[in-house]
Amino acid sequence: MDDRDVSVREAGPRDGIQIINGFMPTAAKTAWIAAEAACGVREIEVTSFVPAKVIAQFADADAVAAAALAVPGLLASALVPNLRGAERAVAAGVRKINFVMSVSRTHNLNNVRREREESVADFRRIVAMARALPEERRPLLVGGLSTALGCSFEGRVAVDEVRRFAGLLAEAGAQEIVVADTVGYGDPALVRAVFGAVASEVGPVPLAAHFHDTRGTGLANVAAALECGVRAFDSSLAGLGGCPFAPGATGNIVTEDLCFMLESMGLRTGIDLEALLAVRRQVAEALPGVPVQGALARAGLPRGFRGAADRALAA
Amino acid sequence: MDDRDVSVREAGPRDGIQIINGFMPTAAKTAWIAAEAACGVREIEVTSFVPAKVIAQFADADAVAAAALAVPGLLASALVPNLRGAERAVAAGVRKINFVMSVSRTHNLNNVRREREESVADFRRIVAMARALPEERRPLLVGGLSTALGCSFEGRVAVDEVRRFAGLLAEAGAQEIVVADTVGYGDPALVRAVFGAVASEVGPVPLAAHFHDTRGTGLANVAAALECGVRAFDSSLAGLGGCPFAPGATGNIVTEDLCFMLESMGLRTGIDLEALLAVRRQVAEALPGVPVQGALARAGLPRGFRGAADRALAA
Numbered sequence: 001m002d003d004r005d006v007s008v009r010e011a012g013p014r015d016g017i018q019i020i021n022g023f024m025p026t027a028a029k030t031a032w033i034a035a036e037a038a039c040g041v042r043e044i045e046v047t048s049f050v051p052a053k054v055i056a057q058f059a060d061a062d063a064v065a066a067a068a069l070a071v072p073g074l075l076a077s078a079l080v081p082n083l084r085g086a087e088r089a090v091a092a093g094v095r096k097i098n099f100v101m102s103v104s105r106t107h108n109l110n111n112v113r114r115e116r117e118e119s120v121a122d123f124r125r126i127v128a129m130a131r132a133l134p135e136e137r138r139p140l141l142v143g144g145l146s147t148a149l150g151c152s153f154e155g156r157v158a159v160d161e162v163r164r165f166a167g168l169l170a171e172a173g174a175q176e177i178v179v180a181d182t183v184g185y186g187d188p189a190l191v192r193a194v195f196g197a198v199a200s201e202v203g204p205v206p207l208a209a210h211f212h213d214t215r216g217t218g219l220a221n222v223a224a225a226l227e228c229g230v231r232a233f234d235s236s237l238a239g240l241g242g243c244p245f246a247p248g249a250t251g252n253i254v255t256e257d258l259c260f261m262l263e264s265m266g267l268r269t270g271i272d273l274e275a276l277l278a279v280r281r282q283v284a285e286a287l288p289g290v291p292v293q294g295a296l297a298r299a300g301l302p303r304g305f306r307g308a309a310d311r312a313l314a315a
Numbered sequence: 316m317d318d319r320d321v322s323v324r325e326a327g328p329r330d331g332i333q334i335i336n337g338f339m340p341t342a343a344k345t346a347w348i349a350a351e352a353a354c355g356v357r358e359i360e361v362t363s364f365v366p367a368k369v370i371a372q373f374a375d376a377d378a379v380a381a382a383a384l385a386v387p388g389l390l391a392s393a394l395v396p397n398l399r400g401a402e403r404a405v406a407a408g409v410r411k412i413n414f415v416m417s418v419s420r421t422h423n424l425n426n427v428r429r430e431r432e433e434s435v436a437d438f439r440r441i442v443a444m445a446r447a448l449p450e451e452r453r454p455l456l457v458g459g460l461s462t463a464l465g466c467s468f469e470g471r472v473a474v475d476e477v478r479r480f481a482g483l484l485a486e487a488g489a490q491e492i493v494v495a496d497t498v499g500y501g502d503p504a505l506v507r508a509v510f511g512a513v514a515s516e517v518g519p520v521p522l523a524a525h526f527h528d529t530r531g532t533g534l535a536n537v538a539a540a541l542e543c544g545v546r547a548f549d550s551s552l553a554g555l556g557g558c559p560f561a562p563g564a565t566g567n568i569v570t571e572d573l574c575f576m577l578e579s580m581g582l583r584t585g586i587d588l589e590a591l592l593a594v595r596r597q598v599a600e601a602l603p604g605v606p607v608q609g610a611l612a613r614a615g616l617p618r619g620f621r622g623a624a625d626r627a628l629a630a
Contacts, residue, residue, distance in 0.1 A: 155619030184610075185617045188538040189580035215617075216572035216610035217579075220535040223503040250614060257531035264502035264532075295499075295531035299565060302500045302530075304470030 004308070006267045007232040008259055009043040010036055011210070012283070013064070014079050015252055016240030018048065018055050020290050026060040028286040030067035035279045036237065037074040040271040041255075044068065045098060045234070046076045049085035065092040077142070081112045082119075086126040090139060097130075098178065099123050100144035101169075103162050104151035107182070111146070120168045127173035143169030144178040144210070148194060150185025159190075163197040170202040177207050178234070181221065184214020184250065188224035195228040208232035211253045213239060213293070218253035219261050226267075233258060238280050239293030254294040256280060263307040273301060319623070321582045322547040323574055324358040325351055326525070327598070328379070329394050330567055331555030333363065333370050335605050341375040343601040345382035350594045351552065352389040355586040356570075359383065360413060360549070361391045364400035380407040392457070396427045397434075401441040405454060412445075413493065414438050414484075415459035418477050419466035422497070426461070435483045442488035458484030459493040459525070463509060465500025474505075478512040485517040492522050493549070496536065499529020499565065503539035510543040523547035526568045528554060528608070533568035534576050541582075548573060553595050554608030569609040571595060578622040588616060 013033055017024050033044055046068040052059035061078070068076035069092075077096035080086045089097050101119035102108035108116050123143060130138055147154075148162045166177050179198055181191075191209075199207060209225040209232070211218045222233055236252035256276050259269050277297055284292050328348055332339050348359055361383040367374035376393070383391035384407075392411035395401045404412050416434035417423035423431050438458060445453055462469075463477045481492050494513055501509075506524075514522060524540040524547070526533045537548055551567035571591050574584050592612055599607050 150617055152618060155617060183617075184614065185579075187576050187579035188541075214610060214614045215575055216534055216569065217576050219531055220538040220576060223535045223538055250610075254531065260530055261502050261532050261535060264500075265504035295529060295565075299499065299529045302465055302470060302498075303467060 003231075004266065004268050005231065006262050006269055007043060008041065008255060008262070008269050008271060009045065009077075009208070009232060009234050010041050010237060010255055011045045011234040011252055012236040012238075012240050012255070014045040014048050015234070016236040017287075018057055018241070020057070020240075020287065023057060023059075024287060026063050029060070029064050032279065032283050032286065033064070033068050033074070033076070034071050035282060036276070037071045039275040039279060040269070042073065042270065043075040043077060043096075046078060048079040049088040049092075050079075050081055061088070062092050065089070065094055069093050080126070082122050083125045083129065086129060090130070090133065090137065093137075094139060096140040096142065097126070098142045098144050099126060100146055100180075101165070102147045102151070102182075103145050103157050103165055104147040104154045106153035107147045107151050110153070116165065120165070120172065123169060123174070124172045131173075140175050141173060142176045142178055143172070143174030144180060145169070146180040146182040148179045149181035149190055150183060152183045156185070159193050159197050162194050163201045166198040167201045170205045174205060176232075177202055177205055178210050179207060180210035181212055184212040184218070186211060186221045187217050188220050191221045191224040192228060195225055195230060199228065206232065208234065210234040212241075212250060213253045214250045219257065222253065222258060222261065237276070237283055238297070240283075240287070240290065251293055254296070256296045257294055260296045260301070264305070266308050268308045273307065318546075319581065319583050320546065321577050321584055322358060323356065323570060323577070323584050323586060324360065324392075324523070324547060324549050325356050325552060325570055326360045326549040326567055327551040327553075327555050327570070329360040329363050330549070331551040332602075333372055333556070335372070335555075335602065338372060338374075339602060341378050344375070344379050347594065347598050347601065348379070348383050348389070348391070349386050350597060351591070352386045354590040354594060355584070357388065357585065358390040358392060358411075361393060363394040364403040365394075365396055376403070377407050380404070380409055384408050395441070397437050398440045398444065401444060405445070405448065405452065408452075409454055411455040411457065412441070413457045413459050414441060415461055415495075416480070417462045417466070417497075418460050418472050418480055419462040419469045421468035422462045422466050425468070431480065435480070435487065438484060438489070439487045446488075455490050456488060457491045457493055458487070458489030459495060460484070461495040461497040463494045464496035464505055465498060467498045471500070474508050474512050477509050478516045481513040482516040485520045489520060491547075492517055492520055493525050494522060495525035496527055499527040499533070501526060501536045502532050503535050506536045506539040507543060510540055510545060514543065521547065523549065525549040527556070527565060528568045529565045534572065537568065537573060537576065552591070552598055553612070555598075555602070555605065566608055569611070571611045572609055575611045575616070579620070581623050583623045588622065
């Protein structure tokens, strides 16, 4: 890894399918995960350990996790909203756990039904649980901050609030902080302000960005975060997704468009773009009637495009 | 004007409709122009003075220009590909003429049927013609460089070629240089390289950016150009558009999404976003069957959004 290496983490099997109508068959989910890993995607958020009565789509979390953990070379992460979810993830053998809470108090109450301070306390319990495990079963622990660039209920969120909760999660033991624009309120200036503030608060803890493209600014926000030194981005194949408890939310930034922009800029994703477009077609066929987004799939790669290898001059 | 003021120039009545099927009625064009000017859009490229046998959509160029010139407070510009078009524009009373040529030799041959050096020579003749006019009829002359970030025929275009032709147009008398990503090959790193090179070549001549969103990078490219000091952007309401002689080209960046991002960043467009969304609906109704793009129209403004006035801290 050097400064030109960027980690694109597929969030589609979790964030991309949580609000679609109908259950995506477990075999289709695991085929998607394996196929995308084969394109060079090295980290995928494969499922969510939430109660099946809250999101029925993840009733098969254990089975999906087991299949994903068997994919060679893949880091399979899972979202957890609380200690119970983290315990289930550990029992399933998951090695990277994405704990998430909201910076917006109202969104946190709607999404996980508790005050933000209770979420931080729950994360402390998750850290204690993980630290008590033998090293070979101990997962990496991520602290995720949703609605960090705005909230459908509260509007703009104060940068100092994002900084404060990032600091609390880092202090509690988060090994990575994910800053998420859950409802697509971000712009490049706000991204620079928020990531700058969070970076100065959490010091050496690596930051990742999770952007939604709700109002068209997703890739512009990526470019701004790159300037802040961020080198890890969540995205969703075909831009699938949205949050069931955030009115007006639409999908994550589009994985294939993100990879195109990064490679065009001379940054290295390690991902085969043509292969990725083929997996996109496979996933779209497995989700009939679900809207797909994305510019690259419509327009195709530029003539003569060879990715980062060809882009040293512009990097 | 200070560094926070940005000029958003509507290109839809020219670039947005040149490849649609069917003739947009003159009255619908002029209603669009007047309605968008009433939103606070101060410059609109209202038509193209090309032969009607080349693009039938602009057979009414004189009538559209006459109507646009009567709109209070509006700077109505027009595209011209050659001296004959510039003479027609001047006869129509147009006060800003956008001459365009391609940096890509192949695209220039396809688009205006001449070598690039012949296009530069033609621009010199346009400058001489304009300078011979009495001051009250003399138009502002813009030098536009299409395919400056890539070409469907030639692939990537050398930055030094863009610099060279920008220098030739500035030397010939261009009072503004427009750098255009005609087919949406750009990325933020390339934008910084190209605009940096052009700015150093043309010195005090102001630069404008004309981006297409073919591969999803349009607004990211705007953010990169803003960092290079660019404060003028072409766009198209609802992302209408594309070039008839550039295979795979799709529409310009979306005017309303661009304005949202700029205002959210604390930059001032002077444009009423809610009013702009109403004009979008009017134009879409006047163009039945023509695909429209745009995220803001689908998602709506963020809760509590008040535009640049509210954004001083993040600017």
